[in-house]
Amino acid sequence: MTPFLYTTISKSLIKAVLMLVAAFALAACSDDTVYGQNAATETTLKLDVYKSPTCGCCQFWIDHAEEAGIESSIHHPEDLTLVKLQRGIDFQYHSCHTSVSQDGYVFEGHMPAKLIKQFLAEIPANAIGLAVPGMPVGSPGMEVGSQFAPYDVVLLHKDGSSSLYHRVETAAEQY
Numbered sequence: 794m795t796p797f798l799y800t801t802i803s804k805s806l807i808k809a810v811l812m813l814v815a816a817f818a819l820a821a822c823s824d825d826t827v828y829g830q831n832a833a834t835e836t837t838l839k840l841d842v843y844k845s846p847t848c849g850c851c852q853f854w855i856d857h858a859e860e861a862g863i864e865s866s867i868h869h870p871e872d873l874t875l876v877k878l879q880r881g882i883d884f885q886y887h888s889c890h891t892s893v894s895q896d897g898y899v900f901e902g903h904m905p906a907k908l909i910k911q912f913l914a915e916i917p918a919n920a921i922g923l924a925v926p927g928m929p930v931g932s933p934g935m936e937v938g939s940q941f942a943p944y945d946v947v948l949l950h951k952d953g954s955s956s957l958y959h960r961v962e963t964a965a966e967q968y
Contacts, residue, residue, distance in 0.1 A: 885926060905946075906933065944960075
């Protein structure tokens with residue numbers, strides 16, 4: 794083999810290898826990766842749940858959320874009311890636990906997991922989150938046999954006001 798032919802083949806081979814490496818690098822950064830995070834992890838919904846360590850119905854609600862594919866990190870703050878107020882949840886909307894999404898949206902009380910997902914899929918303008926005030930019988934985590942009381946899911950606005958987000962009329966429509 795002549796030196797010219799050997800050099801040409803070597804340069805062509807190096808160029809081809811570099812192009813392959815570049816192609817693999819681009820593929821690794823394409824559709825499966827969004828801003829350095831794998832898209833599969835981006836679809837996993839995670840909530841920080843703030844609750845009293847002794848509240849059983851909160852754990853039942855967490856079980857409901859996890860069955861719907863929502864991961865929970867549980868926190869037991871010294872002052873749960875302060876956590877709620879700092880997040881913009883007025884006293885009239887309080888329940889026994891507060892959940893916060895990775896983006897800072899709040900979900901107060903015994904909220905159906907499907908409504909959390911619906912809210913996060915299409916976030917209303919000027920919203921801070923949703924609330925189920927009190928502890929309605931039959932709501933997720935508050936099941937008592939076949940008893941059910943219809944309840945409102947309230948949309949909380951940044952200005953402190955609220956509006957009706959969804960009226961839950963039957964136990965079946967929560968799931």
